[in-house]
Amino acid sequence: MTEQVMAAIDGSQFSEGVCDYAVWASQALETPLTFLHVVDNHSQTTPQHNLSGNLKLGAREKLLKELSDLDEQRAKVTREQGRLMLEAAQARAVKGGVTTSTTRQRNGTLVETLVELEDEVRLLVVGKRGETGHQTSGHLGSNLERVVREMHRPILMVPQTFKRPETVMMAFDGSKTARKGIEMLARSPLFQGIACHVVIVGANTAEHNSQLEWALDILRNAGHEAQGVIRAGEVEETLSHYQQEQGIDLLVMGAYGHSRIRHLLVGSTTTAMLRSSKVPVLLLR
DSSP states (O other): OOOEEEEEEOTTTTTTHHHHHHHHHHHTTTEEEEEEEOOOHHHSSSSOOOOOTTTHHHHHHHHHHHHHHHHHHHHHHHHHHHHHHHHHHHHHHHHHOOOOOOOEESSHHHHHHHHHHHHEEEEEESSSTTTTTTTOSSSSOOOHHHHHHHHOSSSEEOOOOOOOOOOEEEEEEEEEEEEHHHHHHHHHHGGOOOOOEEESSSSHHHHHHHHHHHHHHHHHHHTEEEEEEESSOOOOHHHHHHHHTTTEEEEEEEEEOOOOOHHHHHHHHHHHHHHHHHSSSEEEE
16 A cells, blocks of 8 residues: 555645645655545534424424435535545646646545545645634644544644745654654655754753754764754743744654653643644654
8 A cells, every 4th residue: 555645635724735735745755645635524414403392293394304405415515615626736736746646535524534544644734724713713723633643644734835844843852752753854855955953942961962962963964954952941932932033944843752842742732832833843653
């Protein structure tokens, strides 16, 4: 089974960014590109109230039949809208240089569908919010939060507008997962030619200096331009300040660790970090 760069698209304002970052990743990884649209029939269903006390039996049955027909019509329209979005995504990919891509439309929920397709995914590309998320909302889409927790594949959460990454920052805590992240950064064609920054949040100790030196050696030995810092402070605030200060284009974080960064990525601060980021965030599992 060939692994894909899978781009989950919907009618949200993030879909163009999802398409463009997926095209970039597919080209860099030399991996096939698949666009996925999931029709959630449950979200389209008209709420059905108990009308038995308000209507005579015949009228109630007639109304429920009309509601059922309306739901069916809505589902057909949604599927057709999805088909057109998938066609538009393919056309956009062609303009970006990917002449061959695959489209898939599935019924169900996004999270269940992605978990089912997980073995086919090399990298999942998603927007910060779906089409039901308020455009000015600072919150993440509920689907994205669930996907981050359920999926065991790298997830690239992207903003609305594409910018080709030229610098990447790795939040590093010396854990086994974070070390794997550094090794992935070093060898992945996704980051070829991209300057790497390694940030440890904590006290300037001998242990942290040793961890930072290890990470920079791995990256430099792989041919990367790399620099790193150790900074004290709150994890989210410190990482955000460094990203803005250095003009970082892409943030990479391990989903699990053994320090304060672990709490950042599995607790409520996860949402805050992903929510506040204006650049793509790659979550490693």
